[in-house]
Amino acid sequence: MAPSSPSNALLSATNDPPIPAENAAVSLSRVTRVFGVTPALVRVDLEVPRGEVLLVRGPNGAGKSTLLAVLATALSPTYGSGAVLGFPLDRGRDEIRRRTELIGHATRLYEDLSGRENLRFWARLTGADDARVDAALEIVGLGAAADDRVRGYSQGMRQRVAVARATLREPDLLLLDEPYAGLDDEAKEAVDGLVARTAARGATVVLATHDPTRGGAAGRTLYMDAGRIVPDPTGGVRR
């Protein structure tokens, strides 16, 4: 159960009308993240309403991955505050983690376990239904290689297992950081399917990708550069 939220609406960084705090999946206020002396996020204000599919675009080093890592609570903000799914980033990590799934650059697989063993381990650890493992592997087209060790998988196959892992649970917030990298068209479709299914059940999706052919399901696009949210550099000519 979400903690009581402040009744005042939180201000949005964009020109959109403010979102009541209780309806916000993500609410960041002047969040800054610094690595050593290098800022990766600079005073980011962001509001994402529940159920939205948000596309995040920007060049390498723009801060997209750091933003998603902060939302997943893998990284803490150096300054600023925020809440995810109604839980504060600093005190609500456990609650956020129960409700969030991050697919990042690293696929977080154990090389000496098979794809099936990896998924079973994560399913048991996260309280997901063990019986969904086989179906998840079939969805991403890895049924035949499920018992092979991950060490022998290509990068695309590893990414497919990561996508399959995200289907084991039904997170309220799905965070995808360059999920199409190294994937063939069939696997990209599997990622799109995951985004579509997640959005269809009313959950929130934040998708960071360079791939200009993807992200069609997004209701809004956020542009980042040098750790800041910036206006649409294309002037709306292309997404």
Next chain:
Amino acid sequence: MTLVRQVGMIAAKDLRIEVRGRHAFGTILPFAATLLVAFGLSIGPGRTLLQQTAPGLLWLAMLFASVLAFRRSYESEGEDGALEGLLLAPIDKAAVFLGKAAAVALQLVVLWVALLLLVAALFDVSLGGDAGVVVAACLLGTIGLAAVGSLFGVLTESPRAREAVVPLLVLPLAVPVLLSGVKATSLALAGLGSQASGWLGLLVAFDVVFLSAGTLVFEHLLED
């Protein structure tokens, strides 16, 4: 999900990876055996001197070999960012520490059996007299070493850490284990096992301190 079940899942996963990779038997055991032989050769052929130094050499070989086991335990977590997965999993982070410590401890127990047999053969040492005290010292020392190694092994996955961080932190902290283990084993091999209770007590205290500390602070080492 209970903490015990989470610990069991982490330990089972680590042991499965170890069995698949055969790191303990393929690398750590030959390393420890080589150390023992090298120590023995450096001391010379004197039978009495070999028997007197056997406990110290045994524990030194075990200590150095255990550092490899700690390193390996976290290597599998760092290969593809799996440690971040454990961080983000909705589990008690103490389970990660205790699970990894349990898995390492089981590997070290296997290593103890092999090294004790090797010492008995190479140094002509009889383990029969106060074998219970030797076994107790080895088990208690194993728990302590596994606790220290699993606590600080996670630092090797820090972006700013270097591989040397584990031996630099673990070896000095493990001195009480080394000292107590050597003393208790020496007394037992001399047939004076009844006098080893103080040293065994020190090992128990060390285990309690580091298991408690690890359970309490591991989350802070794991978190950003």
